[in-house]
Amino acid sequence: MNERTGRAQFGARLASLRHHARLSQRALALQLCATAGITTLTRHEISRWERGARIPDAWLTSLAQVLGVPLDSLERDAARARGECGAPPDADREPDAYVRDAVGWLLAHDNRHGGDHVAEAAVQVWEAERARITGGDKQHLAQVAEIGEVAGWLLYDAARFPEARAALAQAHTLARLAGDGPLEWFILDLLAMVDVHTGCAGEARAITDEMLTGREVPGRVTLMARVRQARSLAQAGERARALDSLERATGALQDSMQADDPAFTWWIDTTEVELHTGEALLSLGDPRAALPHLxxxxxxxxxxxxxxxxxxxxxxxxxxxxxxxxxxxxxxxxxxxxxxxxxxxxxxxxxxxxxxxxxxxxxxxxxxxxxxxxxxxxxxxxxxxxxxxxxxxxxx
Structure with missing residues (x-):
């Protein structure tokens, strides 16, 4: 494998990991800056990495931390991209490398083209990995839970709502068994999302109440929960409480990025809060007030x-x-x-x-x-x- 091919493969690997973490290039740059304590990295540099134009040697430690992958794995990939060692035999490859790459590209496809045509592929990966669970290996349980979360999201986008909720409920159980608090919060948010979309306001409220009363819940997880809470309150016709929850969510957006905010929370930005504010007002029967937000x-x-x-x-x-x-x-x-x-x-x-x-x-x-x-x-x-x-x- 020549160096150009190696760089391209390393860039594709980074892009897959980023999509798997549900981060935009800009959000990844912000996370890396916060982790490293600097402010100079931009999304344009992330783009250069993913195109294979540069190898981010100085950023490998921060990338491993933000993307949730072993540092030695990224270092080996970077060394191969520089042509310093050959491709490893299959036996030395990370056991979850195929799964992580596949899931990353399924999410990338959904972002570009929607979930209809890849939902079934995600379910296949999810079912295959569940069948591999043999004990209480918490790291493996967390990995399988994350695949279930992705399958649930894609089923939701494909309008297969009962299947989506079932996958997310099972994934939540696995995340809890793994002791992965951030993943639990993410899956709870997605469960509330499905309930809001299907008009199950009471179930959504119960989930968001659990998230808002949990101990040591990071700020942006709370922000996500307030948005879902507002949507469920609006569906129930509780205008004052819904708008209060949205106002508090909007205020929380002004807070700076915190180190304990999980990577997945970066989907919730000003655009999303504007969208959900408008949607809540539509549920309340007030399209005129909703329109500027939308x-x-x-x-x-x-x-x-x-x-x-x-x-x-x-x-x-x-x-x-x-x-x-x-x-x-x-x-x-x-x-x-x-x-x-x-x-x-x-x-x-x-x-x-x-x-x-x-x-x-x-x-x-x-x-x-x-x-x-x-x-x-x-x-x-x-x-x-x-x-x-x-x-x-x-x-x-």
């Missing part, structure tokens, strides 16, 4: 992964449709069309079908025609145009 989250989601952008743009479009703001609705509707050609997230497409039906039923003819052009890109029941005499022609 417009900001929609705009900020560009470049953050096509699957994420899909959900944020659709939330904006849903608020506009509920307001009957048809002229403003055209831009997000057109923005969705190219995304739909590459992203297959069934949970988001279900909502899109409902919003398209609203547009077809109530919007003026010119916008309804656009909705009908988009509809064939959404698998499922087709949007049928109602007779003109039964449709509203109002413009707002």
């Amino acid at each position: 417009q900001r989250s929609s705009e900020a989601s560009q470049g953050g992964g096509a699957r994420r952008e899909f959900g944020n743009v659709l939330a904006e479009l849903t608020a506009l449709a509920r307001l009957g703001a048809w002229r403003e609705a055209e831009a997000p509707l057109l923005r969705l069309e190219p995304i739909l050609r590459t992203v297959t997230s069934s949970r988001t497409r279900v909502r899109l079908r409902s919003t398209l039906r609203t547009i077809d039923r109530d919007a003026p003819a010119w916008l309804a025609e656009t909705a009908r052009e988009v509809a064939p890109l959404v698998p499922g029941p087709r949007v049928h145009r109602a007779p003109r005499s039964h449709r509203s022609s109002r413009l707002r």
Whole structure:
């Protein structure tokens, strides 16, 4: 293996580990800066590493800590990338290397294209690794729990909600047996997420209460729990309490990064809090108040992964449709069309079908025609145009 190939493989390994940790390049740079006590590393340098343009020798210790991998493993990979040693025999390879790489790439695919086509692959990896559990090896239990968490997330994105919840519940048990507190918190957050999405507000509240009353829960884990709590309160119609929880979550975003914040908490940023604030207000029947939040989250989601952008743009479009703001609705509707050609997230497409039906039923003819052009890109029941005499022609 020549050095160029070795560098490319090492870069791909780092990218896989980063995706597995649910970190953007910017978030990884921030975590590394916090760990090393400096402020000069940027996402552009992370990109150079992942493209194989540079080998981050001075950062290997911090990378191992942030990404949760053995330092000697990264050092061996870096040495091979420099051409200093040959590829190891299979017997010397980390027993979980294939699994970690596979899971990282499944998550990368989901970020770009949605979870529909990779959920089953994740389930296969999850079931195979569960079958390998033979005792109380806590490190192995934690690894298998993490794979279950990934499988649960991808099943959720594929709108396979009962299977998603079952996988997450089993993964939570394994994380608890492993004594992995941060992983327990992450899985609890995902369980609350599934409950919010499926309208099980009481179950979501019980989970978030457990997270908010736990001992030594890091700040950003608390922030995540407050967001889920607010969504469940909004679904229950408790406006004042929901908005109070969101206000506290927004305030917590201003806090600096803490050393004890788990890596997975970096998905919760200003864009996400704006999105969930808007979604909570939609649940409370107030699309006018929701719209500014959803417009900001929609705009900020560009470049953050096509699957994420899909959900944020659709939330904006849903608020506009509920307001009957048809002229403003055209831009997000057109923005969705190219995304739909590459992203297959069934949970988001279900909502899109409902919003398209609203547009077809109530919007003026010119916008309804656009909705009908988009509809064939959404698998499922087709949007049928109602007779003109039964449709509203109002413009707002």
